[in-house]
Amino acid sequence: MTALDRALVAPKNLNVDELSGMLASADEGLWREIFAAAREVKAKCGKTETLPRGLIECSNICAKDCLYCGIRKGNAKVPRYLIPEEEVAACVDEARRRGYPAVAFQAGEIESEANTVYYERLLAKCRGLEVTLSLGEQTEEVYRRWKDAGAMR
């Protein structure tokens, strides 16, 4: 049984050396096998289609300080931004025009009424698109408000 066969049974069957060796390989045949195996795993999970999603990084302002993260609040070297609502809305329109079925709003974690309203207003401009939010941990009430405004994930 090859390493790839063992990985298909369970990914943990591969050790770090085997995995790094496969990822570093320039063997096109091996990569075809890896992609085929990946498709097989995806199909087993019931997912056979790819959903293109327009990812919009709305802001890099964050109240948290996760040490691995380049935009943690303690990193004073990073210039901070919040894209104005109308510019994000223009990106959403562009995604729609290009035929994207979905968009995702991503930003650092901010808990405030202004932040909640900012995304509520943007979500109202996403009719017809699936919307994923990646905005840190929020209260249940905020998640409900965003869901009511149209967020799906």
Ligand code: SF4
């Ligand atoms: S909450 Fe997210 S964006 Fe903020 S520091 Fe942690 S990983 Fe980075």
